Amino acid sequence: MELLIGLLMNILGADLYDRCPRLARFLIRKAAARLPENKREAYAEEWSSHLADCDTKLDQLRHALGCWWSVGGILRTEPQPKRAYSLDAIIVGSGLTSVGSIGGAVMDAMAGAPWLYLMGYLFQIVPGIYVLILGIHMRLKQGRYMYI
Incomplete structure (x- = not known):
């Protein structure tokens, strides 16, 4: 039974590892969509080009998570409309x-x-x-x- 569970966990881990680039691209698209419209394309292009330079699939996911996290800081520097x-x-x-x-x-x-x-x-x-x-x-x- 433990052998079967170990085998299934290994398959699941390998599958998740193979999906890292797709998840990274998805996160970058969503992060760029949170930005103001005049900055979306420039940031998305820059982040996507850096994504291709990452060595491993996990580095790509780490970069995409960093992009997602940085959007909050970018938005705080933007002047906010008055409520x-x-x-x-x-x-x-x-x-x-x-x-x-x-x-x-x-x-x-x-x-x-x-x-x-x-x-x-x-x-x-x-x-x-x-x-x-x-x-x-x-x-x-x-x-x-x-x-x-």
Whole structure:
């Protein structure tokens, strides 16, 4: 039984080793597809030409994995487009949070909670109201969206 398992594992390993170049080409295509359109072809051509220079099949796979990994660094150097955030959602969210915190504080105060316990609600209410006021101010000044 061990001989059969060993034979099957050897066949599987050899098959995987033979597929390394195909997997490397696939990884390079996918890595290039993640890049901005104006850089895709140049990087894909450079990486593919280097792939042909690799000595072994495992070196080709290692090179392709390095290309895949390097795309993240390349993308971080690119200027990213600004994202639009809805100020209405920020206003509604902070308003609901503040109202909920105030309601909880009032309920606890009516139940006879000590003042020190009620002071903890200030850490929820004050920032919520600040964001609410800031959101309303920005909404009136900048419009519906905030771009960051």
